[in-house]
Amino acid sequence: MPRPIEALIHTEALAHNLRRARAAAPDAKVWAVVKANAYGHGIEHAYAGLQGADGFALLDLAEAERVRALGWRGPILLLEGCFDARDLELCSRLNLWHTVHHDQQIDMLAAHKTHIGHHVFLKMNSGMNRLGFTPAAYYSAWLRLSGLTQVENISLMTHLSDADGARGIAHQVATFEEATRDLPGDRSLANSAATLRFAPNEPLVRGDWVRPGIMVYGSSPDFPEKSIVDWGLQPTMTLRSQLIGLQQLKAGDSVGYGSSFTAELPMRIGIVACGYADGYPRVVQPGTPVLVNGARSRIVGRVSMDMITVDLTPAPEAGLGSEITLWGQGPHGTTLPIDEIAQSAGTTGYELMCALAQRVPTRAV
Numbered sequence: 001m002p003r004p005i006e007a008l009i010h011t012e013a014l015a016h017n018l019r020r021a022r023a024a025a026p027d028a029k030v031w032a033v034v035k036a037n038a039y040g041h042g043i044e045h046a047y048a049g050l051q052g053a054d055g056f057a058l059l060d061l062a063e064a065e066r067v068r069a070l071g072w073r074g075p076i077l078l079l080e081g082c083f084d085a086r087d088l089e090l091c092s093r094l095n096l097w098h099t100v101h102h103d104q105q106i107d108m109l110a111a112h113k114t115h116i117g118h119h120v121f122l123k124m125n126s127g128m129n130r131l132g133f134t135p136a137a138y139y140s141a142w143l144r145l146s147g148l149t150q151v152e153n154i155s156l157m158t159h160l161s162d163a164d165g166a167r168g169i170a171h172q173v174a175t176f177e178e179a180t181r182d183l184p185g186d187r188s189l190a191n192s193a194a195t196l197r198f199a200p201n202e203p204l205v206r207g208d209w210v211r212p213g214i215m216v217y218g219s220s221p222d223f224p225e226k227s228i229v230d231w232g233l234q235p236t237m238t239l240r241s242q243l244i245g246l247q248q249l250k251a252g253d254s255v256g257y258g259s260s261f262t263a264e265l266p267m268r269i270g271i272v273a274c275g276y277a278d279g280y281p282r283v284v285q286p287g288t289p290v291l292v293n294g295a296r297s298r299i300v301g302r303v304s305m306d307m308i309t310v311d312l313t314p315a316p317e318a319g320l321g322s323e324i325t326l327w328g329q330g331p332h333g334t335t336l337p338i339d340e341i342a343q344s345a346g347t348t349g350y351e352l353m354c355a356l357a358q359r360v361p362t363r364a365v
């Protein structure tokens with residue numbers, strides 16, 4: 001038997017979360033943001049759950065080819081655009097829409113031979129200072145693009161830096177609005193946090209396309225302020241394993257490297273086939289939650305490369321082979337949001353999902 005660890009990708013939960021995004025922005029179209037590898041889920045595993053989207057937004061041209069190979073005929077948007085002139089040939093061949101965020105991408109388009117008019121998303125840097133034209137340079141970029149025979153359609157896009165936080169988005173929305181007021185074309189501003197928090201009440205934020213990513217993958221964009229339960233989202237990735245060993249501790253016995261945990265009373269612990277080499281964070285705080293046969297318990301001692309030790313007190317029936325949920329959906333309808341483990345590790349659900357190790361067998365259910 002293979003080592004009992006596995007990751008499950010929940011097709012129905014992906015579809016549910018996507019519907020949740022659509023409900024928050026009912027008159028907008030929805031990009032399923034994939035970036036690369038569907039936030040660690042694997043595009044092949046996630047695809048079935050994401051087919052209700054209006055399009056796929058991704059970064060990697062090879063992945064765009066894979067989405068076409070899976071049978072997707074609708075829009076695909078390259079969020080970072082083309083990296084060199086040859087990429088435009090693939091855009092023409094596979095009908096990929098692409099982001100334009102600097103002048104050289106316009107130069108490449110101007111030199112590109114195609115009889116297929118391209119659909120581009122012109123990106124504005126409205127304050128995040130990552131990709132995009134400044135508001136002052138935006139109109140001339142638009143004018144240049146609109147003069148090219150290679151370009152058939154120009155949509156307008158920006159990205160929000162603080163949709164999940166205290167600073168908020170009003171300054172960026174106002175900047176974008178002012179610099180695009182007289183331009184035609186679809187608008188796109190909102191990531192997950194903006195979709196959930198602002199899109200329902202603010203048509204300007206909703207625009208014509210929303211771009212939810214993390215919410216689709218069952219992590220709350222503003223945890224711990226709001227959890228996935230508060231937002232009506234479901235976990236889409238489960239990391240689960242089994243007990244492969246048991247130990248009975250006496251009071252005063254310690255566990256694992258560095259003896260970081262010492263039992264105050266006699267207790268039973270279980271050894272789980274999962275470690276940091278599987279993508280479980282080594283840096284979690286003591287007491288991080290874990291489900292044992294669906295019962296909430298905690299990690300004791302340090303996370304090692306291939307093993308984790310857990311308190312079996314809440315699950316006295318547990319034995320060799322008992323199911324351990326590290327995050328996601330447990331047995332009997334139980335859940336352990338990935339955000340709780342991420343917080344304990346001082347990071348986000350985004351990073352944990354993306355860090356799921358290659359060696360963990362993954363399948364869609």
Ligand SMILES: *Cc1c(COP(=O)(O)O)cnc(C)c1O
Pocket residue numbers: 033035079159190191192193211212213214215221
């Ligand atoms: C990552 C990304 C998104 C989605 O962000 P989430 O916080 O995951 O919803 C949307 N737009 C762009 C340009 C992105 O890079």
